[in-house]
Amino acid sequence: MGYAPMLRRWPYIYAGLAFTTLATLLLELSLTRIFSVVFYYHFAFLAISIALFGLGAGGIFSYLVASWRGELPAKLSVLSTAAALATWVSLAVSLTRREPGTAELTAVYFSSALPFFFAGTAVALVISATIERVNRIYFCDLAGAAAGCLLLLPMLELTGGPNTVGTAGLTFAVAGCIWAQLTNSRALRGATGVLAAAILTLLAANTHYGFLDVRHAKGRDLRRQQERFVGWNSFSRVALAGEAGSAMIYIDADASTGVPAFDFDHLSEAERREALKLGPSLPYLLRPGAKVLVIGAGGGWDVARALAAGSRDVTAVEINPLIAETIMRRRFPHYSRGLYWRPEVRLVVEDARAFLRRSREEYQVIQATLVDTWAATAAGAYALSENNLYTLEAFTEYLEHLSDDGVLAFTRWGLNPPR
Template sequence: MQNRGALLIGVFLISMCGLMLELMLTRFGSVLLYYHFAFLAISLALLGTALGGIGVYVMAERFPPQRVMAQASQFALGMALSSILVLVVLLSFPLPPNISIANAFTTQGLTLIAAIVAMALPFVFLGFCITIILKHGSADVGRLYFFDLVGAAAGCLLLIPLLNWLDGIAAVIWIGVLTMLSGLLFAWAGGHRRQLTLLAVGALVLIGFAFFNQQSHLLRIRYTKGLAETQPLFEKWNSLSRVAVFPLNRSARGGDATLAESAGGLNRMLIDIDAGASTFMTEFDGDFAKVDALKSEVASVAYRLTPKRNVLIIGAGGGNDVLTALLFGSQAVTAV
């Protein structure tokens, strides 16, 4: 081993990427399926890393100490590529939110099974990578484990600003780039020039694809909750949710008429949160006469019973309740 510093930073990076990817899969589980699928992502991450560790134990003769850095860089490459594979699988097929033994071997059932296998795969590579490094670095295991834990903690913290800056798809691609960078550091630590070059080229290709996809939207969410989703007018991810805006006359999921209910002549948009919770946003240019139809909605009942000068709205949503309060002459409106 020629460069211990590169090894330690590589361990930090790949552990950071592992936790970031795990958390991203909980977010995709919530958007594409339902929020409780977040637990599936966590379970698969634990299963995958455990399988990697068991694999090193069972096939110990295949992981000699002289090849540890070469193999670690290969596993990092496998983790990066399988992270992109997860995106392709999750975004290309409608995933059924419900599955049972009866329909497990139908097209929908097999699609969900394929998605589950794909979600576990990056963590299998992660388990192999971390395990062989700890196995053959036992003389310095305290320092290696320290960088492993600090990297994982950093991943939990860094994902928050990353999701506030990028969308979920771009975040996974950049996680793949950082994973390749960790492999590059492993190759550098072991003096493996060919693998170093391969990983450097791979990282550059992924960086280029990240910028390309930002413009082309080749990889984008096409299905949510097992149904086709029309392309939103606006989409923004944050650390808590994915928010998308759709015209009211065509719903988020396949033109479902139940969502496109009568707007009473109002020009409205549908705000969709994690493809599961919806609220309306009403166009308002300062002319209350144009939004007079709000007086006939359920939210107006409280103002008809007694005038309200000061109003507190808990759960402002798209602002409909704020407009209703102002329409009835409220002088102070606080929206939470």
């Protein structure tokens, strides 16, 4: 089987395994973000199912590969290289599906399972061949996986969801190069190096030109939205579309929040009526000039309503820094006429429940308007569980921070239940 020469070079084995598991976890977690955007938030579970299926099938397939002729490092190099190529193929398949139908989901499922299949085969072969140092091998396995989890957050913010998947493919290619160093084949070492360089070039080109990007999501063509800004983080893909005065912020290409553009230093009576004409304005008509806490401030419409009603102390809590800081404060403050920079507004970028638990203040109005984003978590966990803003404990905290004459106002989407 060609195990003996490989076992004399343990550092390469440790590095090859660590890069393989790093790429595997980075791919799995980044796919949860891709699926949440392209399909729907509950499809984050699909990425976990795909990973388990591919890794399990690869573990079984390793028994067959182990009986094949050839040295083990060469097999591992080929498997890692195949995983690198399959990662980019699966990305292309996922991003070119226009309608989430049965055929499209089937194509996405099996194409996305291929890199996990190759990775699972490689990991199983390594563990079976290095049982004498399984403690160290298992440590490198876990260390690589942990590094993949940690790398996800900066990669999403720096390069976006599709390029994070592409980075996983590049990492698989690097693992292929490491395994090739354990072989006697100069041709294999050269081929894996050329392929890694080609994937690096492809990744750089996609970062600059975006030829593989999210253009269709949930059956809609995103190019028609004329997106001015797109950013990714562990919470969601956030896009700003439209011009000042009619701009919308889209979360995972689905839920949205408007951006008001009132000049509160010169607010006319007609503009004041415009700001207060819809249902979420009712608390401010009941308590004009109130001290306000806005949960899930988003683009700032509830903040604008509070200011239009005369409030001079508004705390706006928004969990997503891409919305609160990047769009509303740094990149596009002119879209809202500097709403979140106004002296009456205190912006807090934090989870609302966490903020309330450490706050000692009371408010006359606590408001949350359509705060359900339907965005899956980066881990894919709890994607279908209840929003923790609506639990019994949450409402207990709201009431504890509400003044005796206060108003607690929640606005939710009206959906007809199935019959």
